[in-house]
Amino acid sequence: xxxxxxxxxxxxxxxxxxxxxxxxxxxxxxxxxxxxxxxxxxxxxxxxxxxxxxxxxxxxxxxxxxxxxxxxxxxxxxxxxxxxxxxxxxxxxxxxxxxxxxxxxxx
Amino acid sequence: xxxxxxxxxxxxxxxxxxxxxxxxxxxxxxxxxxxxxxxxxxxxxxxxxxxxxxxxxxxxxxxxxxxxxxxxxxxxxxxxxxxxxxxxxxxxxxxxxxxxxxxxxxxxxxxxxxxxxx
Numbered sequence: 001x002x003x004x005x006x007x008x009x010x011x012x013x014x015x016x017x018x019x020x021x022x023x024x025x026x027x028x029x030x031x032x033x034x035x036x037x038x039x040x041x042x043x044x045x046x047x048x049x050x051x052x053x054x055x056x057x058x059x060x061x062x063x064x065x066x067x068x069x070x071x072x073x074x075x076x077x078x079x080x081x082x083x084x085x086x087x088x089x090x091x092x093x094x095x096x097x098x099x100x101x102x103x104x105x106x107x
Numbered sequence: 108x109x110x111x112x113x114x115x116x117x118x119x120x121x122x123x124x125x126x127x128x129x130x131x132x133x134x135x136x137x138x139x140x141x142x143x144x145x146x147x148x149x150x151x152x153x154x155x156x157x158x159x160x161x162x163x164x165x166x167x168x169x170x171x172x173x174x175x176x177x178x179x180x181x182x183x184x185x186x187x188x189x190x191x192x193x194x195x196x197x198x199x200x201x202x203x204x205x206x207x208x209x210x211x212x213x214x215x216x217x218x219x220x221x222x223x224x225x
Contacts, residue, residue, distance in 0.1 A: 034211035043203055043215035044154070050210055087154060091210045095169055098154035 002027050002090050006099035012107040017078050021102045023071045023088035032092035035064055035073045038085045038101075047086075048073065075104075109133055111216035113204045119223050125191040129204030129216055136185050137162050142207040143187040145178060148218075149200035159207060160187050194223045 003026040013019050023033065031051035036044035046055045048064035051071055061076040075082055083106050088099040115127035127145070135141060144159040158168035160180045168176050172191070180187040191198060204216040 032210050036212075043205075043218050044212070045215070046211050046213050049213075055211070055213065089154075089211070091207075094167055096156045096207075098156075100153050 001095055002029060002093050002097055004088055004090055004097050004099040006086075006088055006102050008102060009100065010103040010105070012105055013078055014107045015078055015080055018074065018076045019078065019104065021073045021086055021088075021104075023066075023073070023099050025069045025071075025090055025092075027092075028068045029090045029092035031067050032090055033064075033066065033071050034089045034091065035062075036087045036089065037082075038087065044087060078104075080106075109135060109206065109214045111204050111206065111214055113202065113216040113219045115202075115219055115221075117219065117221060119194045119198075119221060120225050121195055121223055123194055125189070125194055125198070125202075125221060127189045127202055127204075127219060127221075128186050129188070131185045131187075131206075134185070135206070136180070136187070137182050140208060142167075143180060144205045144207050144212065145189045146203045146205055146212070146215075147198075147200040148203065151197075152200075155200075157189065157191070157202075196223050199223045 005024045007022045033051045035048040038044040052064045063074045086102045110132040112130045142159040145157040148154050158178045160166045160178045166178045175192045177190040201218045201220050203218045205212040206214040
């Protein structure tokens with residue numbers, strides 16, 4: 001299995017801040033990397049696929065980059081609705097795997 | 108907008124079989140672009156892909172669960188289903204159905220919390 005490791009596991013920030021979450025794959029996955037946002041009691045929602053392509057309806061303050069084994073999710077000018085848990089997920093191998101999640105909360 | 112509606116029991120006894128069904132709101136269940144997937148989430152294991160099914164009935168199952176899992180599809184009913192046999196407390200989780208499009212899971216059901224207890 002391809003292991004996905006996110007850092008940090010938790011992060012405190014304020015409205016208006018810019019934050020970055022990192023995801024590292026145990027093997028090269030090209031750009032087969034997606035990011036999701038999950039709020040309590042809800043299913044994850046797709047933000048970014050192909051490492052950097054915004055899913056339909058996702059605000060442009062979300063940005064993804066990277067290829068190979070190292071990827072980042074950046075959120076510019078945090079809004080109150082952005083405080084949630086974020087997951088990365090690889091689809092390079094036939095068994096898709098997720099990172100353990102990064103909890104973003106309000107400082 | 109596509110909706111996925113999961114249904115099934117929320118409490119299962121140890122050693123019994125979990126049966127869940129996901130109903131797809133539109134005809135995309137027959138679309139060649141999509142795979143229909145079961146994913147579960149637990150505090151211990153995080154998000155874990157259980158397996159997926161194509162409209163043809165072809166499946167791909169997580170090898171760690173392969174011996175206990177059956178995933179099937181009924182396109183005429185716009186449904187796909189999960190059976191997980193020999194349930195234990197380690198299978199307690201929220202079970203999601205989802206649609207995979209290309210690289211990503213772009214639509215998810217609301218999730219069903221399944222507990223294993225006698």
